[in-house]
Amino acid sequence: MLNDPKNYSENIKPFQPRIPYAANCVRAFLSGGLICLAGQFMETFYIHFFHFTKQSAGNPTVATLILLAALMTGIGVYDKIARFAGAGSIVPVTGFANSITSAALEHKSEGIVLGIATNLFSLAGEVIVFGVVSAAVLGIIRLFIEQFF
Amino acid sequence: MSKLRKQTWRFDHPIYLASTGTVVGPLESRGPLSGSFDKEYGALDCGEKNWTEAERALMRRAISFCLAKAGKKEGDMDLFLAGDLMDQTVTSNFIARENRIPFIGMFGACSTSMETLAAGAQLVDSGYADNVLCAVSSHNATAERQFRYPTEYGGPMNLTQTFTVTGAGAAIVTKEPGKVRVAEATIGRVIDWGIGDANNMGSAMAPAAADTIWTHFQDTGRKPEDYDLIVTGDLSSVGSPILKQLLFEKGLDIGKIHQDCGLMIYSPDQPVNAGGSGCACSAVVTYGYLFKRLAEGSLRRVFVVATGALLNSATPKQKDTIPCVAHGVVLESAKEEKK
Amino acid sequence: MIFLYAFLVGGAICVIGQLLMDVFKLTPAHVVASFVVLGALFDAFGIYDWLINFAGAGATVPITSFGHSLLHGAMAEGHEHGYLGIAIGIFKLTSAGITSAILFGFLVALFFKPKG
Numbered sequence: 160m161l162n163d164p165k166n167y168s169e170n171i172k173p174f175q176p177r178i179p180y181a182a183n184c185v186r187a188f189l190s191g192g193l194i195c196l197a198g199q200f201m202e203t204f205y206i207h208f209f210h211f212t213k214q215s216a217g218n219p220t221v222a223t224l225i226l227l228a229a230l231m232t233g234i235g236v237y238d239k240i241a242r243f244a245g246a247g248s249i250v251p252v253t254g255f256a257n258s259i260t261s262a263a264l265e266h267k268s269e270g271i272v273l274g275i276a277t278n279l280f281s282l283a284g285e286v287i288v289f290g291v292v293s294a295a296v297l298g299i300i301r302l303f304i305e306q307f308f
Numbered sequence: 309m310s311k312l313r314k315q316t317w318r319f320d321h322p323i324y325l326a327s328t329g330t331v332v333g334p335l336e337s338r339g340p341l342s343g344s345f346d347k348e349y350g351a352l353d354c355g356e357k358n359w360t361e362a363e364r365a366l367m368r369r370a371i372s373f374c375l376a377k378a379g380k381k382e383g384d385m386d387l388f389l390a391g392d393l394m395d396q397t398v399t400s401n402f403i404a405r406e407n408r409i410p411f412i413g414m415f416g417a418c419s420t421s422m423e424t425l426a427a428g429a430q431l432v433d434s435g436y437a438d439n440v441l442c443a444v445s446s447h448n449a450t451a452e453r454q455f456r457y458p459t460e461y462g463g464p465m466n467l468t469q470t471f472t473v474t475g476a477g478a479a480i481v482t483k484e485p486g487k488v489r490v491a492e493a494t495i496g497r498v499i500d501w502g503i504g505d506a507n508n509m510g511s512a513m514a515p516a517a518a519d520t521i522w523t524h525f526q527d528t529g530r531k532p533e534d535y536d537l538i539v540t541g542d543l544s545s546v547g548s549p550i551l552k553q554l555l556f557e558k559g560l561d562i563g564k565i566h567q568d569c570g571l572m573i574y575s576p577d578q579p580v581n582a583g584g585s586g587c588a589c590s591a592v593v594t595y596g597y598l599f600k601r602l603a604e605g606s607l608r609r610v611f612v613v614a615t616g617a618l619l620n621s622a623t624p625k626q627k628d629t630i631p632c633v634a635h636g637v638v639l640e641s642a643k644e645e646k647k
Numbered sequence: 648m649i650f651l652y653a654f655l656v657g658g659a660i661c662v663i664g665q666l667l668m669d670v671f672k673l674t675p676a677h678v679v680a681s682f683v684v685l686g687a688l689f690d691a692f693g694i695y696d697w698l699i700n701f702a703g704a705g706a707t708v709p710i711t712s713f714g715h716s717l718l719h720g721a722m723a724e725g726h727e728h729g730y731l732g733i734a735i736g737i738f739k740l741t742s743a744g745i746t747s748a749i750l751f752g753f754l755v756a757l758f759f760k761p762k763g
Binding site for chain 1: 649650653654655656657658659660661662664665666667668669670675676678679680682683684686687688690691696699700702703704705707708709710711712713714716717718721722725726729730733734737740741743744745746747748749751752753754755756757758759760761762763
Binding site: 167235241242245249257260 | 550557
């Protein structure tokens, strides 16, 4: 019986489209993996030609990926890729660049200061907030423990 | 002007749609109803500086087509009833600034199309206006930006999510005999059955549509066979089966005559997930495709039920459920009368 | 070999993100935030460095590495200057990522128009 306001959200479950879990995961795996593979090529390049170490080569790699993702957002390609990739294009650092660039682009019409600059982190700010808060808390805990053990 | 029971108006005078005007964006112009619109823009920005102005251009063009086809000017209009999905319905407000017609802004989310038409017909019927211009618009990018994410953001796609139609529809309501008659209107109640997922509007709005359709049949005493079509606004592929089941359980079988504007305007292979939505979805299908069919007489009586989800971008995050409304208007072909 | 591991590990991290969105109905914002916290947490136990050695870009490209780098920078300064060092060093290693994101995001927004 669907005419039951109290249990409506339960009762309509058979009417909801089935999420293709497996296909979504395969697509996320392939696209996310490919982005990381591209990153690995860059890292190897930076290690060989610019003498970065394995630990520090992440920096120029991330910067390069961010540049590419920002450009792809600008020419309107990144959201098309994301349609296929799902989390595969959200989880890599390119997704971070996309959230920054897309927010800035969207508010461009409101001006450079009030539009682009103030909205740059409207989506990506949470990454920095959660990153800094968790790293600070964990850092304090670790320092505290190291002092005694 | 007579009221049938509580929610339905049956107009005393014959009220007509003098003319309509419809414009759509690029994706709609590649859909199955392409050709039934007055103008199909090839670019989403409609040649304007930003999305907001693009939406304004849509409504402006729809109105100019509508006026031109009726051979009327802005000054001939007594009232301008309009609405859209933007905050404070700015598109309508700014168009009203240009056309200088006495203006009543209306908001019923995606149900605004039939809300303005019903109110316009009622005002003409009761003699407070001779010519009323009704218009609505929606734009995919302005709606995405306001309700979801920036347009270039690579967010995930939900299968239950709908795609806001880019377009605008306008119609002139008058007593002067025309080809399509506005016969009745059923004003809906706000219904909320506890769906809070803003990406699942079809499921949220189906009970509101069911309530309005059920009430309409109660008020008028008609049967589904009396209609060629019952068209809902934007229930999409998710909400449409739910609506049919809701009514079927109450003994009303509209399965054969029900269609949804959100499913009519796009073909299944277009990337719109569950279907189209937005003020313009029901407006361009009704004022474009259905108007043509009614005018030529291949459809005799159509009940258009525009559905609206009355939320803003903050309420779902605050865990509020979505109040929904549906307004219905009965359109009839006036062709036979001319013989 | 590192190329294969980068592909597999990076892909696997994205699959976890996809499952969080599909099964647990998390928004992208929630997924990304949890991954940053997880990255910092893994680094606190020294697991993340091992993962970078093993998978290279498979571990440095996903956003989890942002949490890892934040904590790493904080700890390096923390060992030298005590608790105050955490505040001094937290952005030290992520500076390249944040700077390039701000710079390129700003420049792209200046020169392009949203396509929709």
